[in-house]
Amino acid sequence: MNYTENTDTILPAEDYQSKINYSLKKNICSDNFKVLSLFSGCGGMDLGLRGDFTFRDKYYPKNPFSTILANDIDPAATFTYESNEKYFGDHQIIQADIREVPHKTIPDFDFMIAGFPCQPFSNAGLRKGINDERGNLFEECEKILKEKEQSEKKPIGFIFENVRGIMSSKMPDGTSIPEEIVKRTKKLGYNTVFKLVKASNYGVPSARYRVIIIGLKKEYKKFDFDLLDKVVEEFDIPNENNNKYDLMLGSILSDIKKDTPQSKDFWKYSPSGQYMVDKIGPCYGNKKTLNLFKSKTPIEELPEKIHKGRSWKNMDREDMSERFRKIHDNPKKYRSPNFYRRFSLTEINGTITASAQPEACGITHPLENRRYTIREIARIQSFPDDFIFPYKTIANAYKVIGNAVPPILGWVISRAISKHLKENE
Template identity: 40%
Template sequence: MQNVQSLSLFDEADIGNNSDELKTSLNTISLFSGAGGLDLGLIQAGFNIVFANDILKPAIENYRFNIGEIHEGDITKLDIDSLPNADVVVGGFPCQPFSNAGNRLGTEDDRGNLYLEVLKVIDAKHPKVVVMENVRGLLSMKNKDGSKLIDTIVYLLENTGPGYQVNYQLLKSSDYGVPQNRFRVIIVAIRKDLEIEYQFPEPLPYQYDKLTVGEAIKDVDNLPNQEEVWELSPQSKKIVKFIPEGGSWKNVPYDELPDRMKRIRDNMKRYHSPNFYRRFARHEINGTITAAATPENSGILHPTEDRRYSVREIARIQSFPDSYIFVGDSIASKYKIIGNAVPPKLAEVIGQSIVEQLKKAGY
């Protein structure tokens, strides 16, 4: 299929009030909405969010300020019958249980079963389209009986309500205009009676120089949230001053490492050669921005200054537009909700591909 075109990165579009020509009939229920990265991208693709829900107060505060109304509450206690009818149900259910950076408890963690709450809404509303998102660890996570969780999700979607034709794919965000090598599993399910076998969009024309760290964080000095920087711990401050642009903890003199890292350095093979404290260079594409924003395990260090990226800089790397202003008293919470978000540009490309294929089929 044809490459899907994307809006320019960091555009200043009116986030919550898209122009009428972009509106479609795709009324959408959004679950686990967070700060709205997925919803924002879908809105740009023409979707109409008719209901959103989350439980995390900082995410809700930012969603309301930037996008629109959102219901605050536990998804397991939603009155599904009171929800509006919808053509689309989307849900980026909690990913920490499946993350390589998390504890990987998977379905033994209560959060690992929350995808079932999305299925309850699907069963009640029979939407045309379902979009689910998670980390790449979802593909390897197993149920207690040894079967793959992803196979269970596919089976349940195929047999929920009217039944769905399900496709899923591991996508690299930088292939779709996001300045970050962030991998995410996207599941798209189309109601079987529509007789559409969804095809994922091909990568956009690759412009490496437009996705680099240097390009992503340029011209940010006078933007909202640029002055908000989460201070490093004393240990991190001591370590990062030895790390050059493009380097990592491997550049730190052995005597300057904390004892735990000395033990790892002494036996790199045993610990699978970790690359802690990665400082991406301005000519590189950044690694994954995580919710924890720990410099040890994510690419959160500024390329030339001994600090974390600012709130605006990580928002840029996650492809949030500059018109999205992060509010609230806690700087750490802003890092968390940005790191948890689906990159809006990736969501936009997925949304455009859905609109394109539905229209092609006459819907």
């Protein structure tokens, strides 16, 4: 699937207004909370807030939230968003730098959601934090919230999401970025709280850590993150502490149908990457082993070897490059990193990064010497099988999935917030 890349992101104000008017007309009869989605990516959080989707055999009901306008600067992400009309056909996404969108054209909203760019705060990045130009983009969210405080219909709250590296990124005075956001939004009348969450505790088949920051107007009291656990319990959502089996990699890979969209599309490794993967070798198992998960064979009845993952440490020393031999011979000095990780069928997969490089994340299939297919990583991120990822280059598809908020995590957050609002009306 191809698209034409639009690099001219700065549009006249009237063009923005026409897109916004279209969205408002589509949403005119909605009694749901109206959501402004910034830095939307391909729509993982938007889908979670919306609900009304099925992941494998479990249905996640509609939530009382409707996105009225979305925005992202990345053409690959916006094309994916626009291509999923089943879920997002009732509103528009504007491809633009949010700093170039006239604030006067932004409609009133009840909630703002924003996953402002995480690169400055990422553990894998340069960690320039707030001093990086992209790190200042959360201030654009602050400006919009501040301006909407002057409107007749003031916002109720916001949800921000970021990588856990933001916890240790500092302002010049030493305040962490989340603490700074709490302080600034308090001045706007919000009770703001934040928490580092692990997605696999909330129904996502990935041990992915993210910082969630939730602010609500003071009349609604502070949000209680314990509500996320109550939602998981109420809806019997698989998690690490209860029914972990359904989150295991073997379960996730076992029942992908051959005709599922993009189930065969995968990004080939470079010759050097393929060499490493071939020399590491596959984890224990085969198609018959996957069928054991499909038939829900109890974990205690599975072969013992099935629990062992692999990495570069499973290579023969003579097959290693000089760099890896140095690490192999002095593991304490290099802290024994787990490069080229291959998760076993009974493990929950680790974070899929936007770069999808085998050295940096567990992107290699446990049984086949290749990257996961687009559909496989979409499942690891908890996207429904009918959510598609069209691309100009296949690397773009991996990038937008890796950057996304897992929809099921978004759904649990949405359901918990709506419970909190009902209890504090």
